[in-house]
Amino acid sequence: MAARPIATVGRKIFLVATEESGDRLGASLMKVLRQRLGDAVHFEGVGGRAMAREGLESRFPIEELSIIGLAAVVKQLPKIWRLIRETAAAVTEAAPDVLVIIDSPDFTHRVARRVRASDPRIPIVDYVSPSVWAWRPGRARAMVSYVDHVLALLPFEPEAYRRLRGPPCSYVGHPLTEQLASLRPGADEAKRRDTPPPLLLVLPGSRRGEIRHHMAVFGQALGRLRDAGTAFELILPTMPHLEATIAEALEQWPLQPKIVVGEQDKRAAFRIARAALAKSGTVTLELALAGVPMVAAYRTGAAEAWILRRAIKVSSVILANLVIGENVVPEFLQEDCTPEKLAHALREVLGDSVSRRKQVEAFAKIDRIMSTGKQPPSVRAADIVLATMQKARRSG
Known part of the structure; x- marks a missing residue:
C-alpha cells in the first residue's frame, strides 16, 4: 500500500542522471517521492525517458553524453564541460531543497562540486556510489566536501566508506533485487x-x-x-x-x-x-x-x-x-x-x-x-533523500 503524502509546503528536488540505468533509478525515486510529498513536490533536472514519464523535463537529451572510449571523450570535452557548467548553474539558480546526483560520477560529481562551491546550503545526495573500493579510493575522502549522503547499491559499500573516511553511506539495495x-x-x-x-x-x-x-x-x-x-x-x-x-x-x-x-x-x-x-x-x-x-x-x-x-x-x-x-x-x-x-x-x-x-x-x-528486508530500494532511497532535506532545513 502506498504511503500517505506528507503534509508539507512545496518542495523542489533537482535530479541529474545521464545514463539509462540512472534514469530508471531516478524515475523510481521520483515516484516514491511523489507518493510521500503529493502535489507539493516539483522536479527539475536532467534525465531520460523514464524520468520524463514521471514529469521531468530534461535540461538536455542524455544521449548527448553517450560516449565511450578515451579518444571519443577527448574529442567531446568542450561540449561535456559546457554541459557541466550549464547544469551546475541551473541547480544554483533553482535553489532546490536537495540535489540528487545519480551515477555517472565523471559528470555528476563535477556538477556537485560546482554547486557546493556556489551555494553550500543545497544538500547533495549521491545515488550510486562511484567504485571507490576498486580504484581511486581517495575519492571517498574528497567526497566529504561536497556530498552529504551516499546511497549504495551494493552491500559492502558502506563499510568501504567508513574505512576510507568518506561521507555517510547507506545500503539501499540494488534494483535488480526487485526483479x-x-x-x-x-x-x-x-x-x-x-x-x-x-x-x-x-x-x-x-x-x-x-x-x-x-x-x-x-x-x-x-x-x-x-x-x-x-x-x-x-x-x-x-x-x-x-x-x-x-x-x-x-x-x-x-x-x-x-x-x-x-x-x-x-x-x-x-x-x-x-x-x-x-x-x-x-x-x-x-x-x-x-x-x-x-x-x-x-x-x-x-x-x-x-x-x-x-x-x-x-x-x-x-x-x-x-x-x-x-x-x-x-x-x-x-x-x-x-x-x-x-x-x-x-x-x-x-x-x-x-x-x-x-x-x-x-x-x-x-x-x-x-537483502533489504521488506523495503524496496526506491523506498529506502526516498527516505534518506527526505531525511537529508529535513536535516538541511533544520540546520538552515
Missing part, C-alpha cells in the same frame, strides 16, 4: 536448463564500443567450442538501438546465434539458459541472481587498459564475485581474453564440473547477502 520473478525460472524453464543441448547466452556489452571489443573474440571462442565437439544452442540478447551493430559483427562469426531484442525477451532467455559468456559489468550480478553460471571477460583499448591496470585495487573486477565475497566466476581480462581460454572455461561451465557447482552454490547465498 527476481522475471529472472528466475519456473518449473518448465528450470527443466529446459538441464535438457540438452544446453542453451548458452552471449552478452558482449550494452555499448557499441564494448561490442566492438568483444564480438570478434567471443565468436572465435564459440567456434572453437563447437569444433571441439561441445553441442549447444546460442542466444544473443540485445537492445533495438544495437541490433544493426550486432548483425554487422555477426557476419564474421563461424556460427550464428538466435538474436532476441528487448528486456522482456532477454529475461526469458536468462530463465532457460544453462550458462553464459558475458562482458564484465552489472550483467554478471544479473546472471548470478538468475542462477546462471558464467564466464566473464573484458577487453578495452590499450590506453584505457594501461590506466586500469595501475588503478584497480580489488582482487576481481567481476561484480558478482565482489558481492559474494569469493572469486567463483572465472574472469579473462585483456590479454587473457583469448578464444582458447574462453572456450576451455565455457566447456567447464556447460558441463557438470567443479567450477560450475561452485558458482551454483555461491549464487544460492546472494539473496541473503543483498
Whole structure:
C-alpha cells in the first residue's frame, strides 16, 4: 500500500542522471517521492525517458553524453564541460531543497562540486556510489566536501566508506533485487536448463564500443567450442538501438546465434539458459541472481587498459564475485581474453564440473547477502533523500 503524502509546503528536488540505468533509478525515486510529498513536490533536472514519464523535463537529451572510449571523450570535452557548467548553474539558480546526483560520477560529481562551491546550503545526495573500493579510493575522502549522503547499491559499500573516511553511506539495495520473478525460472524453464543441448547466452556489452571489443573474440571462442565437439544452442540478447551493430559483427562469426531484442525477451532467455559468456559489468550480478553460471571477460583499448591496470585495487573486477565475497566466476581480462581460454572455461561451465557447482552454490547465498528486508530500494532511497532535506532545513 502506498504511503500517505506528507503534509508539507512545496518542495523542489533537482535530479541529474545521464545514463539509462540512472534514469530508471531516478524515475523510481521520483515516484516514491511523489507518493510521500503529493502535489507539493516539483522536479527539475536532467534525465531520460523514464524520468520524463514521471514529469521531468530534461535540461538536455542524455544521449548527448553517450560516449565511450578515451579518444571519443577527448574529442567531446568542450561540449561535456559546457554541459557541466550549464547544469551546475541551473541547480544554483533553482535553489532546490536537495540535489540528487545519480551515477555517472565523471559528470555528476563535477556538477556537485560546482554547486557546493556556489551555494553550500543545497544538500547533495549521491545515488550510486562511484567504485571507490576498486580504484581511486581517495575519492571517498574528497567526497566529504561536497556530498552529504551516499546511497549504495551494493552491500559492502558502506563499510568501504567508513574505512576510507568518506561521507555517510547507506545500503539501499540494488534494483535488480526487485526483479527476481522475471529472472528466475519456473518449473518448465528450470527443466529446459538441464535438457540438452544446453542453451548458452552471449552478452558482449550494452555499448557499441564494448561490442566492438568483444564480438570478434567471443565468436572465435564459440567456434572453437563447437569444433571441439561441445553441442549447444546460442542466444544473443540485445537492445533495438544495437541490433544493426550486432548483425554487422555477426557476419564474421563461424556460427550464428538466435538474436532476441528487448528486456522482456532477454529475461526469458536468462530463465532457460544453462550458462553464459558475458562482458564484465552489472550483467554478471544479473546472471548470478538468475542462477546462471558464467564466464566473464573484458577487453578495452590499450590506453584505457594501461590506466586500469595501475588503478584497480580489488582482487576481481567481476561484480558478482565482489558481492559474494569469493572469486567463483572465472574472469579473462585483456590479454587473457583469448578464444582458447574462453572456450576451455565455457566447456567447464556447460558441463557438470567443479567450477560450475561452485558458482551454483555461491549464487544460492546472494539473496541473503543483498537483502533489504521488506523495503524496496526506491523506498529506502526516498527516505534518506527526505531525511537529508529535513536535516538541511533544520540546520538552515
